[in-house]
Structures are given as structure tokens and as C-alpha cells.
Amino acid sequence: MSTQLTPILTKFWDDPQSWTLQTYEDNEGYKALRSALAMAPEDLVQATKDSGLRGRGGAGFPTGMKWGFLPPPDGGPRYLVVNADESEPGTCKDIPLLLAAPHFLVEGMIITSYAIGCNHAFIYLRGEVVHVYRRLMRAVEEAYAAGYLGKDILGSGFDLDITVHAGAGAYICGEETALLDSLEGRRGQPRLKPPFPAVAGLYARPTVVNNVESIASVPPIVLHGADWFSDMGTEKSTGFGIFSLSGHVTRPGQYEAPLGITLRELLDMAGGMRNGHQLKFWTPGGSSTPLLTDEHLDVPLDFESVASAGSMLGTRALQIFDETTSxxxxxxxxxxxxxxxxxxxxxxxxxxxxxxxxxxxxxxxxxxxxxxxxxxxxxxxxxxxxxxxxxxxxxxxxxxxxxxxxxxxxxxxxxxxxxxxxxxxxxxxxxxxxxxx
CATH class of the missing domain: 1.20.1440.230 (NADH-ubiquinone oxidoreductase 51kDa subunit, iron-sulphur binding domain)
Structure with a gap:
């Protein structure tokens, strides 16, 4: 496994106008969509399963398997809902992605919707991030104008509309069923499961709920192949991910790397601890994951290894604290x-x-x-x-x-x-x- 950075979703974040359709198309944008529309939907689902892509929102559930849970078509609507309600302390990967390169998500949603037979998809965005909301709305407008959304997309006969919904500002709405209730206009509270969203989700119809980074990873997989994706990372935690380093580190920021990289390697890339201080404790996946200490510097950051160390990989929100912290x-x-x-x-x-x-x-x-x-x-x-x-x-x-x-x-x-x-x-x-x- 390579432990070098793998700039894929973050490849052109430093472009002066990285968020525009033009910049995205200059970097292979929407090529994967053209390939996907020439494939059978079930083949797209299988390719996602073969890639080993696991949910990037915290739980790490296999994405293709989640799509496969939908019941057979019954003539009624089915929905895709993207969970962009990122609001846990320390977690800060989806918002920067949407701010810098929103078309990754838009293209991923179109491909996913085609794969699962969805004609109306939703993005549930945290309402406080108004600047991201505006940028995401603009990206959707650009996609409509270019013929990537709407009726008969690229002459394929496939129709899709995307609605961007600004949430009401509650952390609980990051829980998928509370999110669905909020999206329907009700108070955001978790639902009793079963039934699961795949059977009775939004408006009591079959629904797939995925994280922003999960769906944004779909276009590169379709474009380069499942084997390309699974060659990165580890055997059971394949692919790449955005690692968010914050706190007492010299160069905090977003580091996109294969799963299985260690905190020691990430800290080396980030210039080490600030001012020569010593690492005291850190979170591998946001504030809701058990703390780890300096003895865990060489634990591979993949789902299985972090679990074996007594914590969870979660959202890869690496909050770093030195010895001055209580x-x-x-x-x-x-x-x-x-x-x-x-x-x-x-x-x-x-x-x-x-x-x-x-x-x-x-x-x-x-x-x-x-x-x-x-x-x-x-x-x-x-x-x-x-x-x-x-x-x-x-x-x-x-x-x-x-x-x-x-x-x-x-x-x-x-x-x-x-x-x-x-x-x-x-x-x-x-x-x-x-x-x-």
C-alpha cells in the first residue's frame, strides 16, 4: 500500500475558480457520467460493490451493498438523499469539498440515481453554511444548463432533478432517519428501525442515504475502474479518503490519502506537532470516537485497525492535542x-x-x-x-x-x-x- 497523498477529490482545489463547471470539465469532469449512461444500472451497482467503497460518513457500511438493498421497482418513485449535514466537532471534510469542487457530488449523484432508478435526488445541507449553499446551488444550475440534469440527460432518456435543501441547524439531523423527517418538514428526530430507509425512507418510499464523500467518490471509480480504486487502501478498507487534521499541528488542513496511512505519516506531511510540542491525545474520527494517545501513532487508519485499537475511524477528523491541553x-x-x-x-x-x-x-x-x-x-x-x-x-x-x-x-x-x-x-x-x- 502506498502511503503517499492521492489528490483525486482535492486535485484542483488550488485552482483560482475550482468550483466552476469549466474547471471541473477541464479535469475529466462528467466523463464518468457519459460512461455510466452507456452501462446497465445493475452493472454500476456491481462495479461499486467490486470497488469495495465503504461509506465515508462514519459507519463505513459498503456503499454498493446499501444500493442493493432497495426492493425491486414497483412503478413508484425512489429517492437518493445526500447527507451534507456535517456538524460534529472536528469533522470538516464535506464542507470544504462542496466549497472547492461541488461538481464531484453533482456528477456522483447523477450516476448513483441512474444506478438505483431515482429521478429526484436531494442534498440535505447544514443550513448555517450559506456560502456553501449558494455555491452548491450554482453548481446545480450549471449542470442543468449543460444538459447534465433535467430531461433526457445527454440523450440517454434518463431524467433527474436535484433539490438542494438547507437544514434547520440540528446535529441530530445528521442521523439518517432524523434527516428524512426534517426533509419532509417535520421535527428532526430518529425513526424506529425497521423499516429501514431502503424500504420506507423519504415519503415512505425506497431511499438511499449516503454521505457527500461517498457519492463524490463514485465518478472516479466509474472513470478509472473498480480495480483502480481497490488497489489503494487496504484489503478490507479500499480506496482513498480525506483526512482532516486540526489542532496542535504545524500545518492543519485536508490530506487526501489511501486508507491505512498512519497518523505518524500524516503528521510528517503536516510538519509535525506545533513548536516542538509532544502529542498527548487525538481523535481518529471526530469527537464521538474514543480517544487515542501517542502509543497509537502507527495504527493504520482503516476501519478494522482503528477498531482493533479500541476506537472508530469515523469521519477521519483527526483532532490533535499536545501536552498543554487538559x-x-x-x-x-x-x-x-x-x-x-x-x-x-x-x-x-x-x-x-x-x-x-x-x-x-x-x-x-x-x-x-x-x-x-x-x-x-x-x-x-x-x-x-x-x-x-x-x-x-x-x-x-x-x-x-x-x-x-x-x-x-x-x-x-x-x-x-x-x-x-x-x-x-x-x-x-x-x-x-x-x-x-
Missing amino acids: VVRAVSRWTDFYALESCGKCTPCREGTYWLKQIMVRLEEGRGLPGDIEKLDDICDNILGRAFCALGDGATSPIVSAIKYFREEFEAGMHTPCHELFPPERSTLFAKETLPA
Whole structure:
């Protein structure tokens, strides 16, 4: 496996107008669509299965297999819904992709829709990113004007409309069934499964819900072949992915590389830790994944290896923290987020995240009580696997893993505030400017 960067989705991000149709067509844009329209839909589904493409939204479920779950056509509509509600702390790959090269997603949606027999597809975008919404709308307009969307696409007889929907700003709407409820105009809350979206999704019709990067990866696969894609990455985690490095690293940013690359290799490419500091802990897939430490620098970043290390690859949001950072304070901020974003539908998550927040605040302020650490573990145990959706599970991950690796810092929270042990000014990324008197 090569551990070099593989600029594919990020190939022309530095072009002065990378988001335009002209730039995309200058870089093999929409060639894959022409090839796809000459293929049978079932062959496209099979090619996606053969490539080994797994969902890039966190769970890593095989994309082609998800498409294959749709029931046989019954004469009614079926839908493709793209989940662009990226909003977890640290996760920042889909928004930059849509901002820099939105036509990857548009072309991928057309190919996918053709493969599954969909004539109306939707993009559910996080509503706060208005600049991305405008750019995505413009890309769809360009595709219509060029004949890539609408009626009789490129003379193939295939029709497709794409609707870009701005969400209402709730993290829970990143859960696929809550997203569907929100898209239908209802309050975004998870649905009971089964039935799964493939059987009864949007408007109770068969629906495929995929992440932005998953669908954007389809055109390169169609253009270059399933073998080309599967030759990258590892045996069970094939292909490339965008790794988002943030935090205490010299050159934070998006690094597109084969799955299976290690954090050590990515840090070398990113200039290492800032100012010679030492790595303390990091997240492999956003704030909802268990923390890892410097002992995991050489764990291959693929689905299986990260799971074996006790965490999840997730969205490949690599948040890097050095020795100046308080684990308790960092985890407390994430716990605030999950308590705020809980939709309140189920008791374990609604009540559990509230009490986790109360205890984390006490420990952060040095007011911890005897038994607080054990109480955190107990509450997490009562949430994990018992919540209605994965939000509750995600809220427990950083707490349980932080106690596992840094229990002494939690014990210090019984008597000493975090700001005394780890002064915030030491871990800040940007020095405060001295204002004139």
C-alpha cells in the first residue's frame, strides 16, 4: 500500500475558480457520467460493490451493498438523499469539498440515481453554511444548463432533478432517519428501525442515504475502474479518503490519502506537532470516537485497525492535542455539545447527557465529589447501547476513553481546577494581540 497523498477529490482545489463547471470539465469532469449512461444500472451497482467503497460518513457500511438493498421497482418513485449535514466537532471534510469542487457530488449523484432508478435526488445541507449553499446551488444550475440534469440527460432518456435543501441547524439531523423527517418538514428526530430507509425512507418510499464523500467518490471509480480504486487502501478498507487534521499541528488542513496511512505519516506531511510540542491525545474520527494517545501513532487508519485499537475511524477528523491541553476540559466541551444537541426523544440520552455535563463541569472546576468518576462510568454504561440512536453512544466515547488513559487528571478534578493545572493560554492556537492603551 502506498502511503503517499492521492489528490483525486482535492486535485484542483488550488485552482483560482475550482468550483466552476469549466474547471471541473477541464479535469475529466462528467466523463464518468457519459460512461455510466452507456452501462446497465445493475452493472454500476456491481462495479461499486467490486470497488469495495465503504461509506465515508462514519459507519463505513459498503456503499454498493446499501444500493442493493432497495426492493425491486414497483412503478413508484425512489429517492437518493445526500447527507451534507456535517456538524460534529472536528469533522470538516464535506464542507470544504462542496466549497472547492461541488461538481464531484453533482456528477456522483447523477450516476448513483441512474444506478438505483431515482429521478429526484436531494442534498440535505447544514443550513448555517450559506456560502456553501449558494455555491452548491450554482453548481446545480450549471449542470442543468449543460444538459447534465433535467430531461433526457445527454440523450440517454434518463431524467433527474436535484433539490438542494438547507437544514434547520440540528446535529441530530445528521442521523439518517432524523434527516428524512426534517426533509419532509417535520421535527428532526430518529425513526424506529425497521423499516429501514431502503424500504420506507423519504415519503415512505425506497431511499438511499449516503454521505457527500461517498457519492463524490463514485465518478472516479466509474472513470478509472473498480480495480483502480481497490488497489489503494487496504484489503478490507479500499480506496482513498480525506483526512482532516486540526489542532496542535504545524500545518492543519485536508490530506487526501489511501486508507491505512498512519497518523505518524500524516503528521510528517503536516510538519509535525506545533513548536516542538509532544502529542498527548487525538481523535481518529471526530469527537464521538474514543480517544487515542501517542502509543497509537502507527495504527493504520482503516476501519478494522482503528477498531482493533479500541476506537472508530469515523469521519477521519483527526483532532490533535499536545501536552498543554487538559483532557478533562476538552471532554467537558464535547459533553456540553452532546447535551445541547440531544433531541430528547429517549430517556438514556436526554437524562444521561444532562448528568454527564453536571459531573464534567464539577471536575473541570476542581469541585469533584467522591465517586464522580465511577458515576461517569456508570452513566455511560447506561447510555451505551440503550439510546434510540448513535448520539448517546457518541457522547459516552470520549468520556470512557479519557478515563481509561488519563484517570489521574479526573482524580485531580477532585481538588484542583483545570485552568490551574493546564493554563488555557498555553494551549491556545492563536496568541492574543496586545491592544494599544
